[in-house]
Amino acid sequence: MSENNIKGILDVTMEKLRGMINADIITGAPVVVDGITLIPVSRVSYGLATGGSDFPSKTGKELFGGGGGAGVTVVPVAFVTIKDGNVKMLPIYNDLTTVEKAISMAPELVDKAKELFKKDKNNKE
Numbered sequence: 001m002s003e004n005n006i007k008g009i010l011d012v013t014m015e016k017l018r019g020m021i022n023a024d025i026i027t028g029a030p031v032v033v034d035g036i037t038l039i040p041v042s043r044v045s046y047g048l049a050t051g052g053s054d055f056p057s058k059t060g061k062e063l064f065g066g067g068g069g070a071g072v073t074v075v076p077v078a079f080v081t082i083k084d085g086n087v088k089m090l091p092i093y094n095d096l097t098t099v100e101k102a103i104s105m106a107p108e109l110v111d112k113a114k115e116l117f118k119k120d121k122n123n124k125e
Contacts, residue, residue: 005052005064006066009067010050012068013050013069013070014048014070017048017072020070020072021044025042025044025074026042027039027040027042028040028041028042035083036082037081038079038080038081039080039082040079041076041078041079041080042074042077043074043075044073044075046070046071046073048070049068049069050067050068050069051068052064052067053065077092078090086107087107088107
């Protein structure tokens with residue numbers, strides 16, 4: 001019986017967690033300011049805990065106690081900017097992880113790669 005009770009607690013907790021998290025939290029709605037499109041990007045962390053236990057009873061009824069909980073943390077980390085077809089990521093914090101630094105450098109790396117290909121093509125001609 002307690003397995004069904006724990007499953008019920010877990011199902012309710014997961015349902016509430018799903019209600020708190022969606023893709024719009026990670027990449028927010030685009031905002032256009034002076035011809036520049038800004039898309040906010042956030043880091044989302046969440047945790048989930050649930051548990052329960054059967055308790056002995058003198059009445060013969062099965063007693064169960066349990067609970068669950070979840071939490072979400074949303075931290076803004078950058079803005080993706082789009083202007084005249086150019087895309088850049090502007091980080092908000094200086095304490096970015098290696099992955100976040102790589103992502104923020106990606107548009108610049110693509111531009112540099114294009115320049116290298118152009119130079120290589122011009123040298124062949």
